[in-house]
Amino acid sequence: MRAIADRIEYTPTAIYHHFRNKEALLSELSAIDFRALAAAFQRIGRITDPIDRLRRIGEAYVAFALEHPMQYQLMFMTRRPAGVDSHQDIKRGDPGEDAYGFLRAACSDAIASGQLRPEFKDAEELAQMLWSALHGLLALHIVKEDDPWVKWRDVRRTAARMNAALMRGILRHQ
Amino acid sequence: MRAIADRIEYTPTAIYHHFRNKEALLSELSAIDFRALAAAFQRIGRITDPIDRLRRIGEAYVAFALEHPMQYQLMFMTRRPAGVDSHQDIKRGDPGEDAYGFLRAACSDAIASGQLRPEFKDAEELAQMLWSALHGLLALHIVKEDDPWVKWRDVRRTAARMNAALMRGILRHQ
DNA sequence: ACCAGGACTTAACACCGTTAGGTTTCGTAC
DNA sequence: GTACGAAACCTAACGGTGTTAAGTCCTGGT
Secondary structure (H helix, E strand, C coil): CHHHHHHCCCCHHHHCCCCCCHHHHHHHHHHHHHHHHHHHHHHHCCCCCHHHHHHHHHHHHHHHHHHCHHHHHHHHCCCCCCCCCCCCCCCCCCHHHHHHHHHHHHHHHHHHCCCECCCCCCHHHHHHHHHHHHHHHHHHHHHCCCCCCCCCCCHHHHHHHHHHHHHHHHECCC | CHHHHHHHCCCHHHHCCCCCCHHHHHHHHHHHHHHHHHHHHHHHCCCCCHHHHHHHHHHHHHHHHHHCHHHHHHHHCCCCCCCCCCCCCCCCCCHHHHHHHHHHHHHHHHHHCCCECCCCCCHHHHHHHHHHHHHHHHHHHHHCCCCCCCCCCCHHHHHHHHHHHHHHHHECCC
16 A cells, blocks of 8 residues: 555555555555456357357466466456445446456357267356366466476466367267 | 463463474474365375366365364465574475376376366366365355355355366366 | 583564654634 | 535554564573
């Protein structure tokens, strides 16, 4: 808070007239970033083949994380302590919902298209699986970037291979 | 540090006679946990089929993370700020190396067995892919446990599905 | 008996998020 | 034109954090 105050050339206390506390400020920043991710997904549009759409979502997700690593950490790698929402918040839709909803919809469409193996019939579970896999690569790369015992390969390439393998693994044919 | 001091009924400063600082203490705790994970992997043994071995490693990894979530966070979800090693440390093998090495060896064997698709010929990359995918699920589940916009499915089941899909996706036949 | 060194403590430092209380600024109503 | 209320902002301080300087105590070896 003091560092921010210095940067904006105000007193630390000034910030508290605009945000309830540090957590509220970070939540707002995180919400902005979530809207940016949702916008990036929206730009993909409703590609008719849901499988292709899933592939594109994966690519866009990796690109976003690599282009905005700090934001990515804030959004997906720090626990946000369950907003107490002291003065009854409008409780408007969580901004994370949009991006996740876009992925879930694509998963739902993919299931409906009948191209997936029969064990994949829960869109929520499928979405969590695909999302998590890519997240793991990005998160580990950030956290264990300079751990000597892992010689990191190019993340973009590994992510592409992972995405391809995962897609092959869930598809009914081939 | 003060909380730890309270628990062990010593003064905070007493800790500094055994550890250079908080980071050194956490590093040591992390190292202990890494040795425990390596031991769990060692217990799997050298199953002859490397594919089966990879599957078992994945299961053991998930089990470890779910049984020791705090330790998992310390090991894989917090950045450890590149040990400055002021007074020349013995630089003995990083304890994380053992567990990761076990996985990498299995990947190497899998590649050598010729059962994998031709694009997978880098053991390091393959290890990072398989490890990351499972890590992502576990990490997101911890961080986004009570975010309202994700209805989390049973992690163990999702992990099993992910593992299976990933294996199918890297295998040459089927 | 001495003393070197380890184990431990007291007191304090600088930093952090946060708050109580006071001051300034400014748009609006009379 | 003045009064007023609210917003914007500041000073000073609180309690908490990791950390350190300096001193005390205890113990084992010569």
